[in-house]
Amino acid sequence: MENPQVQVTRSFDARGAAAIAPRLRASWQRSERYGVPEDEVVPVFSGAVDTGSLLYECGTEVLRGLQTTLANEPISLMITDSEGLVLSRLCTDASINRSLDRVHLAPGFYFAESNAGTNGLGLALADRAPSLVRASEHYCTDLRGYTCAAVPVLDPLTGALAGSVNLTTWSEQSSGLLLALAQAAAGNTAALMLARASGRIARPTPRGEVFRVYADRVDPGDVPRLSPAWTTAVAEAHTAFGAGRVVAVVGEPGAGKTALAALARRDLRPRERLLNARPPAPDDVDTWLTLWTPELAKDGTCVIVSGVEALPAWAAEELARRFAEVRGGGPAPFVLTAVDAGSVPAALRPLVDLVVELPALRFRPDDxxxxxxxxxxxxxxxxxxxxxxxxxxxxxxxxxxxxxxxxxxxxxxxxxxxxxxxxxxxxxxxxxxxxxxxxxxxxxxxxxxxxxxxxxxxxxxxxxxxxxxxxxxxxxxxxxxxxxxxxxx
Missing domain, CATH: 1.10.8.60 (Helicase, Ruva Protein; domain 3)
Known part of the structure; x- marks a missing residue:
């Protein structure tokens, strides 16, 4: 089998990069390992954008000042957190705003390397270094129309990575000053954070990611040999999937329910695209459903819907209706997980053909x-x-x-x-x-x-x-x- 690094390099060369910077080459290799699609940006949405954080407050204030200077330029100014979640986006150019919306480079969406492949802000966060990614240097073809400059912002008190400042413009625009502007904005943001940090109470990290692509592309060969309790549960799920049955995997939080479902699906259909949808905050359910349910109709795709017990009743009913529409002759394109069978919402229970119970780790000491x-x-x-x-x-x-x-x-x-x-x-x-x-x-x-x-x-x-x-x-x-x-x- 050909070395993946050689394959990545050839792909990179074939797309017009004559001289490949080592950081970009490494980023492309990571993007391929993450399983990022080359032809589209898969949306990874969070319903919890922390607009009260010190980073958001200071970064947005700095970018508003910069925006005044760049009022007539087609440049989008963004703040992200340390995981690549876009917190704010400032731009007066309607055309580039519409374009960025189409590739999900907008507040509430994650744009780390593991989500969108090689891009400016993802590379800046991964390497903790100022980064400029031009046109064809992007891993995903959807992003080739842009040039992105991003600079990490470090917490001035702890030195921890707080997030990044990202400036994005059209790929045909001059990028000479873009990185310098991003560096100035990041420096000013950190300075303002330091000035305002005195007496500030640390806010908890925002939670609520509701949709993500499995970055590690679960490999059955990488899973250790575990106890009969685990292997029996995996075998039950595998057999049920092969028979086209709908499975609900139940067990305590953190026991590995989603991992079990993903492993059984990957063992049955190695090339299947696995997605994971987590319950959102109640106010975000409409967006949540609109975002990922169209994926159910795509061939070779399975969505693992985790923690269905947390869904509002109306959301469970709507989900049951959409699940019923996509039932076919092959393996069902969805799997459910819950803490126990009784907690599965009433609207979803008629769809479940088999409940696979995963014992808690304390009952599997050999694992x-x-x-x-x-x-x-x-x-x-x-x-x-x-x-x-x-x-x-x-x-x-x-x-x-x-x-x-x-x-x-x-x-x-x-x-x-x-x-x-x-x-x-x-x-x-x-x-x-x-x-x-x-x-x-x-x-x-x-x-x-x-x-x-x-x-x-x-x-x-x-x-x-x-x-x-x-x-x-x-x-x-x-x-x-x-x-x-x-x-x-």
Whole structure:
């Protein structure tokens, strides 16, 4: 088989790029790995644009000033967040606004590399560096009519990536000053953020993405060998899909329901295009339905509708009507997921032919270590080792947030070492508490875990260091479900 890198390079060369900058070449290679279509921008919409953030406030103010200077120029000025979500777009040229709407470069849509392939703002966010992408340098042909300059904006207090400033114009326009203007706007935005950051309360990251294309193109060969509980559920779904039946995969949040559905579909139809639709905020349901339901009619496309229990009743009824219209002789072009069979909205239940239940991770302890190795390899880029003490701790934990929590824990641990020991694991892994702790309780638990996990530490020494009696420490350990032996390497 030909090397994918060679294929990408040839494709790039064939489209008129005589001298390929290394960053652009790498971006094209990532775009292909993400599975981004070459001929169209697939809309990835979020119903939650945070217009109250400091980045939005300062960036929009700076761009309004720049817009006054460029009033007669066909240049669209944009602010995005760190994930490529377009927060605002300023432009007085009606023609370019209409054109950008057609390719979904508009507020509420994601334009990261994984969504739209190589483009200015996506490259700036991926590389955290000023980027200029001209005409044919775009991965997607829909974007060849534009030139985009983008510059990342860093949080002036933490240094974290806050978002980007993006300037887009027609490809035939002169781009000489475009990047310089974007750099000036990004610098002014960061400076204004610093001036206004004093006493500002951090806002939570906006949530509510309702539609996305599977960026990792689920590969059955990449999934580790898991327990019979998992493989049986995958086999049930696979058989049902092959028979043209509608499947609802149910289980606790984070258990891997969407991954299971995607794996079974990919195993049955390797070239199928998998999309994932998540429930929006109630006010955004109309937009949500309009955005992705036309995809159901496309050949070789399947939509996994996650968390249907969160849909308003009227939305479930409308969805049931649209699903009924696309039922055919082959595999149904949609899959549902929910927390349990009883939570599937009444309007959708008659469509479901089979419910596949995925047990929570605490009922699949044999899956913990294979998944931990899998997640670590994906995030670290190479295999890591877990010590016997770390393995025991991971296997013994209940994982109330399931595989989602395991991946978060492993990602953090693998970022610190290739050999993961108990010292690299968070305190939560050693706690058997069945309820949420207060902030003060969590701090106390973490400090106890830190003292007990030190080399050579005993309960007596830990109690002295913590300034409490041995009986008190034993009581605290019981309260937080801590086992001293699990904390030892």
């Amino acid at each position: 913990v270590l294979p998944l931990a190795h899998h997640f670590a390899r994906r995030d670290r880029g190479r295999d890591v080792t877990f010590t016997s003490a770390a393995s025991r701790a991971l296997t013994a934990f209940d994982w109330p947030e399931n595989a989602k929590q395991l991946r978060r824990v492993v990602r953090e641990a693998a970022s610190r070492s290739d050999v993961i020991d108990t010292a690299h694991l968070p305190a939560e892994v050693f706690s058997g508490v069945g309820h949420r702790l207060s902030r003060l309780q969590a701090m106390e638990r973490d400090e106890i875990v830190r003292c007990l996990s030190e080399p050579g530490a005993t309960v007596v020494h830990a109690a002295e260091k913590l300034g409490m009696g041995r009986a008190t420490l034993y009581r605290k350990m019981a309260q937080y479900g801590l086992n001293a032996r699990q904390l030892k390497s």
